[in-house]
Amino acid sequence: MDLSPIAEDYLKTIYHLEDENGRPVRTGDISTALDVTSPTVTSMLDSLDERELVDYTPYKGVELTDRGTETVLQLVRNHRLLETFLMEHLDYSWSAVHDEADCLEHYVSDEFTRRLATFLGEPVTDPHGDLIPDSDLKMPEKSPYTALTEYEPGDTVTVEQVPHRDPDVRDYLSRHRIGPGTQLVVDEVSSIDLVTVVPSTTETSVALPTHVARRIGARVVTK
Amino acid sequence: MDLSPIAEDYLKTIYHLEDENGRPVRTGDISTALDVTSPTVTSMLDSLDERELVDYTPYKGVELTDRGTETVLQLVRNHRLLETFLMEHLDYSWSAVHDEADCLEHYVSDEFTRRLATFLGEPVTDPHGDLIPDSDLKMPEKSPYTALTEYEPGDTVTVEQVPHRDPDVRDYLSRHRIGPGTQLVVDEVSSIDLVTVVPSTTETSVALPTHVARRIGARVVTK
DNA sequence: ATCGAGAGTTAGACTAGTCTAACTATATAT
DNA sequence: ATATATAGTTAGACTAGTCTAACTCTCGAT
Ligand SMILES: [Mn+2]
Ligand SMILES: [Mn+2]
Ligand SMILES: [Mn+2]
Ligand SMILES: [Mn+2]
Numbered sequence: 001m002d003l004s005p006i007a008e009d010y011l012k013t014i015y016h017l018e019d020e021n022g023r024p025v026r027t028g029d030i031s032t033a034l035d036v037t038s039p040t041v042t043s044m045l046d047s048l049d050e051r052e053l054v055d056y057t058p059y060k061g062v063e064l065t066d067r068g069t070e071t072v073l074q075l076v077r078n079h080r081l082l083e084t085f086l087m088e089h090l091d092y093s094w095s096a097v098h099d100e101a102d103c104l105e106h107y108v109s110d111e112f113t114r115r116l117a118t119f120l121g122e123p124v125t126d127p128h129g130d131l132i133p134d135s136d137l138k139m140p141e142k143s144p145y146t147a148l149t150e151y152e153p154g155d156t157v158t159v160e161q162v163p164h165r166d167p168d169v170r171d172y173l174s175r176h177r178i179g180p181g182t183q184l185v186v187d188e189v190s191s192i193d194l195v196t197v198v199p200s201t202t203e204t205s206v207a208l209p210t211h212v213a214r215r216i217g218a219r220v221v222t223k
Numbered sequence: 224m225d226l227s228p229i230a231e232d233y234l235k236t237i238y239h240l241e242d243e244n245g246r247p248v249r250t251g252d253i254s255t256a257l258d259v260t261s262p263t264v265t266s267m268l269d270s271l272d273e274r275e276l277v278d279y280t281p282y283k284g285v286e287l288t289d290r291g292t293e294t295v296l297q298l299v300r301n302h303r304l305l306e307t308f309l310m311e312h313l314d315y316s317w318s319a320v321h322d323e324a325d326c327l328e329h330y331v332s333d334e335f336t337r338r339l340a341t342f343l344g345e346p347v348t349d350p351h352g353d354l355i356p357d358s359d360l361k362m363p364e365k366s367p368y369t370a371l372t373e374y375e376p377g378d379t380v381t382v383e384q385v386p387h388r389d390p391d392v393r394d395y396l397s398r399h400r401i402g403p404g405t406q407l408v409v410d411e412v413s414s415i416d417l418v419t420v421v422p423s424t425t426e427t428s429v430a431l432p433t434h435v436a437r438r439i440g441a442r443v444v445t446k
Numbered sequence: 447a448t449c450g451a452g453a454g455t456t457a458g459a460c461t462a463g464t465c466t467a468a469c470t471a472t473a474t475a476t
Numbered sequence: 477a478t479a480t481a482t483a484g485t486t487a488g489a490c491t492a493g494t495c496t497a498a499c500t501c502t503c504g505a506t
Binding site (some may be wrong): 042 | 454455456457
């Protein structure tokens with residue numbers, strides 16, 4: 001095979017866009033996500049389709065083949081194990097691990113990842129509460145976290161899962177002391193795309209747009 | 224700056240060739256070491272000279288500038304700390320760490336390396352007995368190891384430093400159970416470019432060409 | 447059913463790093 | 477001192493990944 005890190009990034013992007021948008025992934029989605037022009041995306045999609053890593057229908061959209069998915073799952077495993085290592089042993093913050101892992105995931109060998117997993121004690125979730133594919137690239141059982149948008153005002157919850165790939169979202173949450181393990185009270189779930197929460201550490205109200213709150217996973221403490 | 228991993232590899236190669244050959248580094252040396260053709264080397268040397276990372280005189284040779292050396296020392300620090308981590312925490316053998324580190328050294332951030340050094344306890348030598356530049360990129364004091372070629376027949380020594388970049392040399396030593404920490408008796412220092420040694424673990428005589436023995440560092444146990 | 451705005455593709459150009467083929471400089475042997 | 481072998485450079489081509497400019501398809505509004 002022998003895939004370039006750049007081709008790998010396109011595959012990863014398609015994987016995450018499929019998951020996040022829940023609709024066919026279009027050229028423009030990828031072009032926005034990777035900050036390249038659309039002709040660049042078109043030509044890469046041609047080449048990935050050629051290698052049977054994606055199914056690409058011009059003007060319609062693209063999705064990963066099984067081979068493409070397998071490639072991505074190995075990258076996701078590398079990524080999340082690296083993040084775990086960085087946080088647990090090198091004392092990085094949850095908001096700093098992603099960028100480093102996003103680069104290294106392309107370069108560590110499968111042997112490295114196997115040994116790192118052993119060193120870390122075969123963890124099942126990463127520092128952001130995301131699941132780590134096992135050595136056969138199967139995802140472990142789905143985590144039972146509930147999106148923040150599903151709670152009622154007054155509920156007290158513990159944050160278990162935070163979106164962290166978008167630097168703006170990540171920095172906003174980090175700045176307002178909302179991260180994995182944060183306990184907070186849901187204050188208001190407004191109908192104008194806003195959820196307001198009060199972290200117990202700061203006691204200061206924080207407003208979250210729905211698209212962010214929807215991606216924060218939490219476990220109930222008291223109703 | 225923003226140097227490609229490939230440009231970094233040329234600089235590293237020049238650094239090691241300067242050290243090993245003790246004469247001006249020529250186009251052909253680099254072309255052999257990196258397994259690329261000489262026109263390729265010529266064009267890269269033009270470009271490195273342009274960026275003031277090397278001093279290149281066509282038809283004569285090339286050497287690193289201070290800026291070039293600094294770049295290399297950061298890579299060497301990354302490399303040797305990674306090797307130390309792989310061996311001490313991921314249970315790699317001394318002969319397996321190099322290839323993994325040789326790739327990753329280009330992608331870990333300075334922040335990563337700083338934190339890794341702290342995690343490892345600021346080590347001064349790597350698993351092959353080579354010195355690790357400190358965070359200011361100064362090399363620690365020279366190790367007092369003596370080349371195997373300097374000993375007399377009958378001397379018992381402990382191996383402290385092994386050449387490991389050349390896969391053939393590395394595999395030969397590894398196969399004959401000669402590595403860091405190996406105790407051995409010098410059997411014969413022949414005038415035909417051969418040193419014969421007997422590792423105490425195997426009791427089997429091993430022949431080493433001078434160019435290999437010269438690069439093995441050892442400490443005397445008994446004379 | 448048609449049209450036009452917007453999304454997507456095609457065409458063609460550029461860079462970094464590589465190659466082969468052809469040419470040139472250097473150094474060694476006579 | 478000269479010839480020649482060898483090392484090194486120049487010229488030109490190719491690929492992957494990127495861009496801009498020009499063209500084309502699709503789909504919602506009319
Ligand atoms: Mn991440
Ligand atoms: Mn993560
Ligand atoms: Mn090494
Ligand atoms: Mn080493």
